[in-house]
Amino acid sequence: MAKMTIQDKLALLSDAAKYDASCASSGTTKRGSRDGKGLGSTTGSGICHAYAPDGRCISLLKILMTNYCVYDCAYCINRVSSNVPRARFTVEEVVWLTIEFYRRNYIEGLFLSSGIVKSSDYTMEEMVRIAEKLRADGFRGYIHLKTIPEASPELIERAGLSADRLSINVELPTDASVRAYAPEKDPAGIRDAMGKVRLTKEDYAEKSFTGRRRGKFAPAGQSTQMIVGADAADDADILGTANKLYGAYGLKRVYYSAFSPIPDASAVLPLVDPPLMREHRLYQADWLLRFYDFGLDEIITRDNGGMLDLDVDPKLAWALANRDRFPVDVNRAAKEDLLRVPGFGTKIVQRILSSRRNGALALEDIRRMGGRIKQASSFVVARGHTPGQMLDGANLRARFVKPQQMELF
Amino acid sequence: MYAPRLPRIGTYAAWRETARRLARADVPAAQVDWGLAGDDASMFDAPLPIGPLSVERGDLKVPASFADLSRSLIPERSGKGMTLAYVLLMRLQAEPGLLSNRADAQVAQARDIAKSIHRDLHKMHAFVRFREVGQADGRRRFAAWFEPTHRIEEPTADFFVNRFGDMDWAIVTPEVTIRYQDRTLTLHEIESQRPDADDPLEQLWTTYYANIFNPARLKPDAMRAEMPKKYWKNLPEAALIPDLIAGARARSQAMQDAAATTPRQGRRVDQTTPAPMIHRPVSLPTLHAEIHDCTRCPLHGPATQAVPGEGPRDARLMIVGEQPGDREDIEGRPFTGPAGQLFDRLADDAGLDRQASYVTNAVKHFKFVQRGKRRIHQTPNAGEVNACRWWLDRELATVDPELVLALGATALHALTGDGRGLLKRRGGVERTKDGRPLLVTLHPSYLLRLPDPAARAEATRNVTADLTKALHLLNN
Numbered sequence: 001m002a003k004m005t006i007q008d009k010l011a012l013l014s015d016a017a018k019y020d021a022s023c024a025s026s027g028t029t030k031r032g033s034r035d036g037k038g039l040g041s042t043t044g045s046g047i048c049h050a051y052a053p054d055g056r057c058i059s060l061l062k063i064l065m066t067n068y069c070v071y072d073c074a075y076c077i078n079r080v081s082s083n084v085p086r087a088r089f090t091v092e093e094v095v096w097l098t099i100e101f102y103r104r105n106y107i108e109g110l111f112l113s114s115g116i117v118k119s120s121d122y123t124m125e126e127m128v129r130i131a132e133k134l135r136a137d138g139f140r141g142y143i144h145l146k147t148i149p150e151a152s153p154e155l156i157e158r159a160g161l162s163a164d165r166l167s168i169n170v171e172l173p174t175d176a177s178v179r180a181y182a183p184e185k186d187p188a189g190i191r192d193a194m195g196k197v198r199l200t201k202e203d204y205a206e207k208s209f210t211g212r213r214r215g216k217f218a219p220a221g222q223s224t225q226m227i228v229g230a231d232a233a234d235d236a237d238i239l240g241t242a243n244k245l246y247g248a249y250g251l252k253r254v255y256y257s258a259f260s261p262i263p264d265a266s267a268v269l270p271l272v273d274p275p276l277m278r279e280h281r282l283y284q285a286d287w288l289l290r291f292y293d294f295g296l297d298e299i300i301t302r303d304n305g306g307m308l309d310l311d312v313d314p315k316l317a318w319a320l321a322n323r324d325r326f327p328v329d330v331n332r333a334a335k336e337d338l339l340r341v342p343g344f345g346t347k348i349v350q351r352i353l354s355s356r357r358n359g360a361l362a363l364e365d366i367r368r369m370g371g372r373i374k375q376a377s378s379f380v381v382a383r384g385h386t387p388g389q390m391l392d393g394a395n396l397r398a399r400f401v402k403p404q405q406m407e408l409f
Numbered sequence: 410m411y412a413p414r415l416p417r418i419g420t421y422a423a424w425r426e427t428a429r430r431l432a433r434a435d436v437p438a439a440q441v442d443w444g445l446a447g448d449d450a451s452m453f454d455a456p457l458p459i460g461p462l463s464v465e466r467g468d469l470k471v472p473a474s475f476a477d478l479s480r481s482l483i484p485e486r487s488g489k490g491m492t493l494a495y496v497l498l499m500r501l502q503a504e505p506g507l508l509s510n511r512a513d514a515q516v517a518q519a520r521d522i523a524k525s526i527h528r529d530l531h532k533m534h535a536f537v538r539f540r541e542v543g544q545a546d547g548r549r550r551f552a553a554w555f556e557p558t559h560r561i562e563e564p565t566a567d568f569f570v571n572r573f574g575d576m577d578w579a580i581v582t583p584e585v586t587i588r589y590q591d592r593t594l595t596l597h598e599i600e601s602q603r604p605d606a607d608d609p610l611e612q613l614w615t616t617y618y619a620n621i622f623n624p625a626r627l628k629p630d631a632m633r634a635e636m637p638k639k640y641w642k643n644l645p646e647a648a649l650i651p652d653l654i655a656g657a658r659a660r661s662q663a664m665q666d667a668a669a670t671t672p673r674q675g676r677r678v679d680q681t682t683p684a685p686m687i688h689r690p691v692s693l694p695t696l697h698a699e700i701h702d703c704t705r706c707p708l709h710g711p712a713t714q715a716v717p718g719e720g721p722r723d724a725r726l727m728i729v730g731e732q733p734g735d736r737e738d739i740e741g742r743p744f745t746g747p748a749g750q751l752f753d754r755l756a757d758d759a760g761l762d763r764q765a766s767y768v769t770n771a772v773k774h775f776k777f778v779q780r781g782k783r784r785i786h787q788t789p790n791a792g793e794v795n796a797c798r799w800w801l802d803r804e805l806a807t808v809d810p811e812l813v814l815a816l817g818a819t820a821l822h823a824l825t826g827d828g829r830g831l832l833k834r835r836g837g838v839e840r841t842k843d844g845r846p847l848l849v850t851l852h853p854s855y856l857l858r859l860p861d862p863a864a865r866a867e868a869t870r871n872v873t874a875d876l877t878k879a880l881h882l883l884n885n
Contacts, residue, residue, distance in 0.1 A: 007613060007616050010613055011619075011620050012620075014616075017621070018620070018623050032571035033572065033574030033575060034574045036575055036592045037575065040572060041568075041571045047535045050636065050646055051632040052621060052623075052632065053627060053628070053629050054622055054627060056623075056631075058621060061617065100613075103541075103549070104551070104610055105537050106538070106614050188714065192741070195739035199736075244779075247777075247783070247784045248713050260625035260626060260661075261625055262664065273625065273661070276626060289781075290781065354509045354511075361512055362512075368511065368512065369512070369517070
């Protein structure tokens, strides 16, 4: 075969990387290069430099180092038994691409993942060398390394010292599914690796005897991803696993990736359109768990088959099922009750709390602050407004459900 | 009527200076017509107040947040922002808390304008595309063309200085050229046209853009919401969008229709794993492996892993705690969290060698409730303690210690069947169910939780005394 150009490789190895949902470049230490001795800076929340027609943000150069892989995970385009063409970047090629893209303001940094070649340690070390070379060349942008769970602790430590974020994918929501679809992967080993990342980060956060810190280990923390819709796990399984992961490993994010058909697919998986709405509802539920003080059992029960309502968002679904908790008076209610109102986000609640000291608020005032009145009006009392019969009406739910659109043909 | 005309470069500083003078002279907002130099003069033009005219105020008072807000209002292109900033400045003199009231119509309008300026800044940070134009004195040179919605060239410049510190660059907009050369930033009021230029890297970038897109997830509206069409003409990758959208459905369908293919022949990974071991003659590693697979009670579900005991098989002393904590659950080793560290210190003080003892817990899985991201310890109930006794008994049988040290009520319950009256039984020697001598003491986490320093000091002395006693019992 003719030698591949860097463009051929880039096409293959970015195509193979697109099934990873994460593209975040947020939450790391503040860095800059105004001293003229390096390249790059970081901002608090990261920047999306472009959007693809799938609506997803392009913030990082998201590529695989190689798509050769010795594993045979059914859901993965790069599994050993797949017929896709293979390629491999050299360390220098990845460093060059990252820096040249960065100089043109295309990206915030690099998200590097890889198939497993030769051995876990060999692959991990090549990836770490890329991150270390970028830093040695003065690159101060964002680096996210996908960590290989079986890699040695020394390599994971080196990875965390040059990267901003590490991630290890749990892949599927239940251990049984991992064993079924990713036969060479060990779910306990994956959790063990996440635990090591947490402990190493905690160790680095502690000051030494001299009061100095030893360096920054993965300042943007760690994240993971689960594929949704490839196995039979229900939303209760998925959110239960996510909740556990947040608690045990201090994860910054759990990403949910709707399984989408891949070229050259394996026979054991559903080749249907990805369940995008289900993925969206899972993210909403995840937010409620983390920022709105909802308990897992409030969001999802085994009553409706362990699945989230696809027609209405989980907060609205909770409000509809718990109407005795409403109406909430926007001018008197406590913060935790305001947070439960559909259509009010955390920011709006903060604004209501600080504005209502100046006088009673009407719905129009809250609309000006950015609250979604169409949703909220049935659940709140405000100056000159009570939901009246609306709240008890049997057709309340119907008001929020859009009629099914005909499928475009 | 006053009609201040501000310069295009240095607009904010000039606005602030002028607004201060007007406000000190108590000129009402309705009598000021703000504009940029070159704008038509107002019909009611009047000379600016130069120096203090009829000064009626001393210092102007504004909250700290007004500085940020006014900075975000001045670049607004229609000039409404400058006017509104002055209106708010005047109102703030009478209503100092005004800005916190988002229900106020003018505050709300100001916040809306500020939001659109922030969005414009953010989009400029995101969508500027540099092209390489040469080299000078070892620094590579880049240039970009960008058309911001508002007059944000000045506030945006620092972002690029901080990001591209080691190169020379210029960002050209229709009205202003931002230049960074030899680490010096300058802004020039120059009218410019969109240049025709190219960069070979753009081919790689568009290749990346086309391939990172997943055709099975087509959502063009979501894309347009974040990357509005007005920016497309200056984004090299945007030329691909129509074709990517048009072909998406077909590509996705083709993948589904193609269905599964014959697996590639060649290297397969060896999938034979050794069968799990069950009940061989007990050695500690075997016992620990079995503990790892334990599902005897529901605690194994939420926990990360079972935490077996640790220490030499011929240990003379066995120390039994309650259950692994948050840290032990992750590390997989007993007594490594805060309570374990305290225990190590106390043992050290008493001259007891923990490394020579076998340390374990009455319950091998971490029991907790989750609050947000935090896992809060929960005391195991009698059923869980009993279920786990199976392992504790086997550890006792394997290690066969001369003395057992029970830390706290849970351990005492597991070893004797009754954990009540701990404080009264502390320091005493009892018998385990299988007849071994058992010394009772407090759990170190109890010491950590005692709020009263005096009580804590006393309890700590007691535990240290118990540990000394354990040493004494072993040596005689």
